[in-house]
Amino acid sequence: MAIATSTNKISIQIAGENALIIYFSEQTSCDVLVQVQQAERLVRQHMRQDIIDVVPSYASLLVMFNILTTDHHKVRNRLRDLLKDIENTVGNTEQPNNLLHSSIIELPVYYSTESGPELSIIANVNNLTIEQVIEIHQQQEYRVYAIGFAPGFAYLGEVDERISAPRLITPRMKVPKGAVAIADKQTAVYPSASPGGWNIIGLCPINMFDINAIPPMSVKVGDKVKFKAIDKNEYLALGGTLAALTWNASV
Amino acid sequence: MSLATGFLVNEPGMLSLIQDKGRFGTFNIGLTNGGPIDLLAFQWANRLCLNSLEATAIEVSIGGLSLLSKTDTTIAVTGANMLLTINGQVKDLWRSYTVRAGDSISLGYATAGVRCYLAVAGGFLITPSFGSTATVCRENIGGINGGKLVAGDMLACSAVTTEAKAQNFVLAEKQRPTFSNEVVLRTIPSYQQQHFSSQQQRLFYSSEYTVSKNFDRMGYRLEGAAIACDIEGVLSEGICHGAIQIPSDGQPIVLMNDRQTIGGYPKIGAVSSVDIAKLGQLSQSGKVRFEPISMEKAHNLFHLSLSHFKRTVLRRCD
Numbered sequence: 001m002a003i004a005t006s007t008n009k010i011s012i013q014i015a016g017e018n019a020l021i022i023y024f025s026e027q028t029s030c031d032v033l034v035q036v037q038q039a040e041r042l043v044r045q046h047m048r049q050d051i052i053d054v055v056p057s058y059a060s061l062l063v064m065f066n067i068l069t070t071d072h073h074k075v076r077n078r079l080r081d082l083l084k085d086i087e088n089t090v091g092n093t094e095q096p097n098n099l100l101h102s103s104i105i106e107l108p109v110y111y112s113t114e115s116g117p118e119l120s121i122i123a124n125v126n127n128l129t130i131e132q133v134i135e136i137h138q139q140q141e142y143r144v145y146a147i148g149f150a151p152g153f154a155y156l157g158e159v160d161e162r163i164s165a166p167r168l169i170t171p172r173m174k175v176p177k178g179a180v181a182i183a184d185k186q187t188a189v190y191p192s193a194s195p196g197g198w199n200i201i202g203l204c205p206i207n208m209f210d211i212n213a214i215p216p217m218s219v220k221v222g223d224k225v226k227f228k229a230i231d232k233n234e235y236l237a238l239g240g241t242l243a244a245l246t247w248n249a250s251v
Numbered sequence: 252m253s254l255a256t257g258f259l260v261n262e263p264g265m266l267s268l269i270q271d272k273g274r275f276g277t278f279n280i281g282l283t284n285g286g287p288i289d290l291l292a293f294q295w296a297n298r299l300c301l302n303s304l305e306a307t308a309i310e311v312s313i314g315g316l317s318l319l320s321k322t323d324t325t326i327a328v329t330g331a332n333m334l335l336t337i338n339g340q341v342k343d344l345w346r347s348y349t350v351r352a353g354d355s356i357s358l359g360y361a362t363a364g365v366r367c368y369l370a371v372a373g374g375f376l377i378t379p380s381f382g383s384t385a386t387v388c389r390e391n392i393g394g395i396n397g398g399k400l401v402a403g404d405m406l407a408c409s410a411v412t413t414e415a416k417a418q419n420f421v422l423a424e425k426q427r428p429t430f431s432n433e434v435v436l437r438t439i440p441s442y443q444q445q446h447f448s449s450q451q452q453r454l455f456y457s458s459e460y461t462v463s464k465n466f467d468r469m470g471y472r473l474e475g476a477a478i479a480c481d482i483e484g485v486l487s488e489g490i491c492h493g494a495i496q497i498p499s500d501g502q503p504i505v506l507m508n509d510r511q512t513i514g515g516y517p518k519i520g521a522v523s524s525v526d527i528a529k530l531g532q533l534s535q536s537g538k539v540r541f542e543p544i545s546m547e548k549a550h551n552l553f554h555l556s557l558s559h560f561k562r563t564v565l566r567r568c569d
Contacts, residue, residue, distance in 0.1 A: 016439060016493050055512060055513065148487070148513035150389075152281055221279070
């Protein structure tokens, strides 16, 4: 299928003085994400000495190297070798999905109009009931496509077309910690209070980023996430705060 | 064994941050680098105190920091021209001084450049987060409680042995960097550069840009000739130090130490590390030009700068 074609598109470009970026495709998909994840693992395994950081995202892998120990020619050649291994495995059968060492994480969400101000808007725009929106959001198993922009922010895809919604025209100055939100075909849980323009549909009481925990995040790129509805009492029992519920009035 | 003692923050100034070399290897959980914007000045401050080049120091932006020493030790201040006084007496930057318990150390406001580095013998003793003491305010991580210094903060450092206290060092005047209000940023064309037409690239590399009021440790927004790109954006991807983002208004943003880890705006290139430090010493209305260079040239610049730093000998002084 399309895997072979997308493999041919793998290219290595210069990003900066100490960074090369591998592009796997111009579009993201589960297969592309598998390649990103495999490449990340290989780079971390085989290039440990020369690597400062590796950043996986939707369809690319940024490789930052130590300019004191290596140069971009050596890094590029090494990456080419490692990528050959990926092309070989991807060219084969159904292998790639089996190679994914991903876990499934279930996150509880208190969906309600009280905790999700855009729930009714998404329902109205798409001719659904609020209950249907909640149901559809839970049906999907989401992939972590990228982590970043802010600590612990995981971009999850893809959201069912029936409940996808564009970003708010005017972003909020403050989105509460734990807000479960939708932007286009992506969904996410805000790991901390921050400005944001996503449509909020509920609140998750689980800490997405704990500075004192090892590891500080329970998900990584390639993992799967499922959401499960809980009621207000369960939300509070799991550590959810009422402050997060009343934020809307105070902003 | 050296006892922890330290400095009391009397006045924090505009923006004073605990910084070490920065936080690396944490982009996969969304944590950015932080670290000194002017790496060279930071390293000189540490070298003047006979520290490891990565020791924790204070980055003072704009100025106004005032400290009370609670110990006998050695300090050095390097970087932007700020008036340094110890007990009210004017002192030079780019050299180390012996200070005593009870001494007060103050920095005025920068007259050239933006950022100074204040190092202390042995470095400030700050508990690292994710392997680094670097403060990134936006992430609420590093430094003391994840934020900028505030009045009343106590900054621990090691007590210094008698021998170490005896000798001070100075960087010869002709070796000190100077701070101009106009800089050329040597830039490696990279990322989505092929999505900028050759005409747009010529425009970019031949225009003068002005630093807007929106400049900080995250990024420097520039104003000048708008650059058009034939795509609106890309799938979010990892952003390296110095990357030049061109949003839809065409005004370049150079991304610095506290940049977002991933982003989807098209990028035309990345500024060489030696020149990012120069940009980071500019403030609003500073002038910037970009000059395209090859990756090889960028590596040469880096290694030349490093070897110059290593070869430069500090003079002893009293």
